[in-house]
């Protein structure tokens with residue numbers, strides 16, 4: 333059968349120098365059709381991953397013949413000879429059969445996302461994080477080598493319920509360049525120098541002077557810096573009452589140093605309490621993820637799921653209760669209270685024109701901008717394609733100003749013309765219209 337012939341793409345080795353093996357044909361042309369990629373020691377690995385991505389051949393089986401570990405490999409052996417080949421032929425053909433059952437995702441706008449699912453599915457492996465000191469993030473996913481923004485994709489797929497995450501580790505990130513290649517140090521509490529050393533503390537009985545041992549040390553003697561007497565006998569003249577830390581730069585004395593970080597990529601210093609932490613996870617395919625892959629398309633992300641991380645988001649039921657309670661309180665104490673509905677008028681058009689991934693990214697940015705005006709005293713609920721907002725202590729004019737700011741900000745950060753419509757309700761006079769519209 334002709335289909336039994338496998339085309340091997342040879343990277344980093346002249347194809348005509350390979351021993352002929354029954355059922356195999358060799359090519360060096362990346363644009364030819366091929367079934368398996370064989371990577372030899374002279375291969376340019378970075379270029380290989382880039383080409384695999386641009387040719388949409390990310391799930392193609394990779395044979396590693398480099399003699400070194402390759403991040404993205406399915407099989408490895410030393411020399412390309414029939415004997416070695418025969419050892420992997422059966423599992424390799426099984427992998428190819430599994431890949432052949434997948435729908436063609438090469439023209440999907442969500443190719444990267446679907447590829448993450450496809451690699452996990454066909455390799456029957458979780459998407460495992462791994463330490464990698466050669467990237468600023470310090471962590472990557474070997475199985476996804478060649479896919480950019482791995483972390484964003486994985487979070488996106490998790491938000492869609494297609495992957496489930498379990499914790500890998502937490503890493504600190506530089507506030508300036510987001511790198512995680514940071515040096516952690518014990519630092520002076522006053523000047524942040526890492527030149528901090530431990531000293532013992534000496535107590536001179538005679539004059540009651542307390543100081544670090546440095547101050548007493550003179551040649552081979554201990555001389556009190558306060559009364560100039562020599563300290564001879566431990567326990568009689570003086571004692572050592574524990575240890576302290578002293579900064580060699582500014583001489584500050586402290587019992588506990590600060591913890592600080594210096595970024596190895598940009599040199600920025602961050603204090604321990606200001607530094608941000610990023611959580612990294614391992615991911616496994618969920619049954620929905622498997623379904624999405626088999627159908628070749630991602631589920632549409634509900635409008636609500638993007639916004640549910642906003643502060644003050646309530647269920648409709650709770651929101652109505654809060655709204656009515658706030659209205660009573662506002663009337664009794666003569667406070668301001670405004671009620672609004674915000675709708676993305678062209679959401680359907682956005683859905684049609686953007687890929688899912690682009691739409692979700694845009695909605696996420698929108699949620700971020702809106703969350704800047706939502707305070708902890710405000711309440712939000714999201715129903716189908718609109719967001720209902722209750723702003724306490726806010727006049728109608730102040731709310732309109734806030735919406736103007738949202739519109740401006742959206743225009744600067746989102747290139748797509750997102751059209752938001754704000755509708756204000758006369759919530760004081762007639763709460764029924766607002767509540768009624770939510771049903």
Ligand SMILES: [Zn+2]
Pocket residue numbers: 506507508509510511595596597598599600
């Ligand atoms: Zn940095």
Ligand SMILES: [Zn+2]
Pocket residue numbers: 520521522523524525579580581582583584
């Ligand atoms: Zn200091």
Ligand SMILES: [Zn+2]
Pocket residue numbers: 536538539540541556557558559560561
């Ligand atoms: Zn003294």
